[in-house]
Amino acid sequence: MNPTTHISVCICTYKRPLPLRRLLDDMNRQETGGLFTYSIVVTDNDLTRSAEAIVADMRLNSAVPIKYCVEPRRGIALARNKVVENATGEFVALIDDDEFPAQGWLLTLFQTCNKYQVDGVLGPVKRHFDDVPPAWLQKSRLYDRRVNPTGMKVDWREARTGNVLIRKNIVAGDPSPFRPEFRGGEDQDFFRRKIEEGCNFIWCAEAVVFEVIPPARWKRKYYVKKALFQGATAALQADCGAVSIAKSLVAVPVYVIALPFAWPLGMHRFMTLLVKLCDHLGKLLALIGIQVVREEYVSD
DSSP states (O other): OOOOEEEEEEEEESSOHHHHHHHHHHHTTOOOTTSEEEEEEEEEOOTTOTTHHHHHHHHHHOSSOEEEEEOOSOOHHHHHHHHHHTOOSSEEEEEOTTEEEOTTHHHHHHHHHHHHTOSEEEOOEEEEOSSOOOHHHHHHTTTOOOOOOTTOBOOGGGOOSSEEEEEGGGTTTOSOSSOTTOSSOHHHHHHHHHHHTTOOEEEOTTOOEEEEOOGGGSSHHHHHHHHHHHHHHHTTSTTOSHHHHHHHHHHHHHHHHHHHHHGGGOHHHHHHHHHHHHHHHHHHHHHTTOOSOOOSOOOO
8 A cells, every 4th residue: 555645743842852752752653554654743832942952863763754843932822833834744643742642543543533534533631650649649630631432522622732633724724723812722722713614523532642740740839820820721712701700700719618628638639629719710810911820831
């Protein structure tokens, strides 16, 4: 078989050299079943080009072509636009730089997309710890995400770009498929707009990638900052109307009252409530113009 279909695997990175090396190494071992060829595009969102040496080194021994480009302006939406702009395949696969795929990941996404004749397929992202994390973090399951059955339509509220294959034609000709005004949640906004335009996206439970949770993300401070950040980005989403705001106005005092009672029940319960509180609080503060977390990336 002479495969004519090409997939561009797109990776945005920002100061994560070791996870990026691991991902690029694993991408060399992807199965294709003789159905397609693939290459890799890496967009470095660091002005100092901190990922350039890693990519150059990996390129020496890679059987898969790797293209390196830089988006000097900070922002995940800008980086995603740059990486998609440099994709040359009929399909675009997106995976985060702190993840690594199962060996049949790309093939499974591709086969599912063709079987169901859809515009894109999303797969599950499961957590992975290289070392044993604190017990409270394991019990809290703060990183667990629901795994939806194969063939189920994607609700944009669950959509992410950490594990997805899309047809390139749905972004072709658009210089900014991901809107730069979003510091986060730009992927949900993208899928919402595309679904409204008539695109069809489904889940594939078998196309698994793993997100590495390093010790820097075991800290309680990280989850507080992340929740405040996510709440602020939720304020920009189309569903942040009167009902959503009212829910947050009710939730904040309820969670504040509940927190002292959660403490004796264990740190995992306390942190679960605190994260929910900060999510709602971040949204309300953003709506009145207060940005508690100003960084473009919350990494620790």
